[in-house]
Each structure stands twice: as C-alpha cells, then as structure tokens.
Amino acid sequence: MSGFIDLHVHFLPGVDDGVRTDAEALELLRGLRALGFERAVATPHIRSAYFENDREGLLAAMEAFRGAVGTEAGIPELGLAAEHHLDDRVFHRLLEGEGVPYPGGRAALIELPEAQFPLALDARFFDLQLRGL
Numbered sequence: 001m002s003g004f005i006d007l008h009v010h011f012l013p014g015v016d017d018g019v020r021t022d023a024e025a026l027e028l029l030r031g032l033r034a035l036g037f038e039r040a041v042a043t044p045h046i047r048s049a050y051f052e053n054d055r056e057g058l059l060a061a062m063e064a065f066r067g068a069v070g071t072e073a074g075i076p077e078l079g080l081a082a083e084h085h086l087d088d089r090v091f092h093r094l095l096e097g098e099g100v101p102y103p104g105g106r107a108a109l110i111e112l113p114e115a116q117f118p119l120a121l122d123a124r125f126f127d128l129q130l131r132g133l
Helices: 022-034 055-069 088-095 121-130
Strands: 004-009 037-042 077-080 083-085 109-111
Touching: 004 022, 022 037, 022 055, 055 077, 083 088, 088 121
Parallel strands: 004 037, 037 077, 083 109
Antiparallel strands: none
16 A cells, blocks of 8 residues: 555444444545545544444444445545543453454554543553553
C-alpha cells in the first residue's frame, strides 16, 4: 500500500455518533478514497452509559456492513477496531480480551475521560502492555 490509512473514523452505520446509514457510510468512504486513503479502520465508541457497544456486536455490525456493500468499487480496504473510553469498566474489558484492538491485535485506541485524568494511568497502560496491547 502506498496511500494513507485512516485509523480513526466512525463509518460503521448506526452504532454510535458516526454515520447513520449505509449510504452515508459509502459517501464518507468514497470521499476518503478520493483523498488517497487506501485503508479505513472503523473505530466505534465503547463507552459506558453512552455507547454500550461490545466486541461481538461490533464484529456483527461490521460483517453486516461488509455484506451490504459487497465489493463496492471506489472505497478503501476496511478494518475494525474500537475507541475505548478508559473508565474502569472498559479498562477491565480490555484486560479480559473483550476490547476491539486494531487489526493485528497489538494496539488499541484509548479515549481518556474529559472530566478527570485517570489515576495511575501509567500502571493501566503497563497492565495493557502485559496483556499484549
């Protein structure tokens, strides 16, 4: 691949505050492709009390979307990860292997809480590193 890779885009329809429909998703993806993006990784939110997404549901949503778009020309290669809001609940899900890391399984997108910087963040990242992330 010689083009760009978008590692944080909300193109998976109806799962969070991103696009709502397959048509909107295709429009977004065609626009990315026109800008030179060869790969786009959907990163829907996993956030307690806001977006109660889980690994199985997101995998199913991605499979359904792939089925809906088929071999649509003019869009980037698609991947799936998640934007993990780092509260205690989501952190433990990551530790238990219930998160959705980037393709390859070694890196995860972490969103930090807006109101308060998490205590012992370095220890949490160390724990995730021990888990292989």
